[in-house]
Amino acid sequence: MKEDQAAVDARPAGKRAGRTLVAREQRTTVGQIQVDNPRMSCRNVDVYYNFGEKQAINNICLDIGKNEVISMIGPSGCGKSTFLRCLNRMNDTIEGCQVQGEIIMDKKNIYDKDVDVVPLRAQVGMVFQKPNPFPKSIYDNIAYGPKIHGLVQNRDETDELVEKSLKRAGLWREVKDRLDQPGTGLSGGQQQRLCIARTIAVNPEIILMDEPCSALDPIATAIIEELIDELKQEYTIAIVTHSMQQASRVSQRTAYFHLGDLIEIGPTDQIFLNPLHQLTEDYITGRFG
Numbered sequence: 001m002k003e004d005q006a007a008v009d010a011r012p013a014g015k016r017a018g019r020t021l022v023a024r025e026q027r028t029t030v031g032q033i034q035v036d037n038p039r040m041s042c043r044n045v046d047v048y049y050n051f052g053e054k055q056a057i058n059n060i061c062l063d064i065g066k067n068e069v070i071s072m073i074g075p076s077g078c079g080k081s082t083f084l085r086c087l088n089r090m091n092d093t094i095e096g097c098q099v100q101g102e103i104i105m106d107k108k109n110i111y112d113k114d115v116d117v118v119p120l121r122a123q124v125g126m127v128f129q130k131p132n133p134f135p136k137s138i139y140d141n142i143a144y145g146p147k148i149h150g151l152v153q154n155r156d157e158t159d160e161l162v163e164k165s166l167k168r169a170g171l172w173r174e175v176k177d178r179l180d181q182p183g184t185g186l187s188g189g190q191q192q193r194l195c196i197a198r199t200i201a202v203n204p205e206i207i208l209m210d211e212p213c214s215a216l217d218p219i220a221t222a223i224i225e226e227l228i229d230e231l232k233q234e235y236t237i238a239i240v241t242h243s244m245q246q247a248s249r250v251s252q253r254t255a256y257f258h259l260g261d262l263i264e265i266g267p268t269d270q271i272f273l274n275p276l277h278q279l280t281e282d283y284i285t286g287r288f289g
């Protein structure tokens with residue numbers, strides 16, 4: 001049962017339903033960082049910007065479970081996007097950004113020197129906050145990646161994959177008669193589904209989403225959330241969101257970040273109803289962020 005907000009606010013810091021919370025000063029992660037069936041395991045991940053001048057995330061250890069949806073939440077600037085970008089080495093594209101530690105997938109550290117980031121970024125795809133279709137037709141937005149990665153050999157195979165990807169992203173019905181028109185001409189919500197279809201088309205296993213609904217209206221958001229729920233049958237999804245309601249609706253586990261530290265990780269219900277750390281409690285009750 002949800003507590004009355006006034007009752008939550010009146011409760012003395014340090015206690016939650018009679019339990020003692022972990023003190024604000026303690027910055028080691030509370031909760032189960034490991035899962036039974038990990039798809040990726042992050043160990044001691046540090047990220048620095050400006051050639052080491054600024055540390056953005058500190059010693060993060062976290063498993064991402066196969067076929068789970070995991071949310072990353074926390075106040076602005078706490079390192080959610082930075083952490084997400086570690087998972088497919090997108091931070092490599094930022095000058096002066098350095099990543100340390102290990103991210104193990106298939107028994108290999110994705111930061112090993114011999115890892116080719118091009119197939120890695122197909123396997124671990126990313127959807128951004130602002131939909132960013134290529135300045136190409138709807139068809140070519142989807143066909144481009146599979147062609148580059150050699151997943152299709154001829155027009156028939158390409159047609160089939162374009163249709164399948166758009167269907168999976170729940171966009172086919174709306175665009176099947178205008179595939180030759182520019183992707184940028186779609187509505188924001190449609191563009192975001194186009195970007196999801198484009199990510200799916202290259203056969204990823206993991207999809208990273210950085211606030212994928214923050215530029216969308218509630219209806220488009222609901223469509224994307226339904227889609228996330230369906231996609232988790234086949235994919236592993238890590239999503240950054242500022243909406244606690246969204247995290248509650250779509251994810252099974254939630255990670256709470258604060259000033260570069262992973263403070264708490266646990267089942268989503270527990271994080272929002274019965275957190276173990278005072279900083280998580282502060283955030284979900286609106287005392288911080």
Ligand SMILES: Nc1ncnc2c1ncn2[C@@H]1O[C@H](COP(=O)(O)OP(=O)(O)OP(=O)(O)O)[C@@H](O)[C@H]1O
Nearest residue numbers: 049050054056075076077078079080081082083094
């Ligand atoms: N390219 C960059 N160069 C230097 N510092 C950066 C860069 N990107 C992020 N930072 C810094 O790293 C820290 C974490 O930023 P990050 O963008 O990961 O936070 P966030 O949790 O995603 O925030 P938001 O909720 O606002 O998106 C912040 O202090 C930010 O200023």
Ligand SMILES: [Mg+2]
Nearest residue numbers: 080081082240
């Ligand atoms: Mg961010």
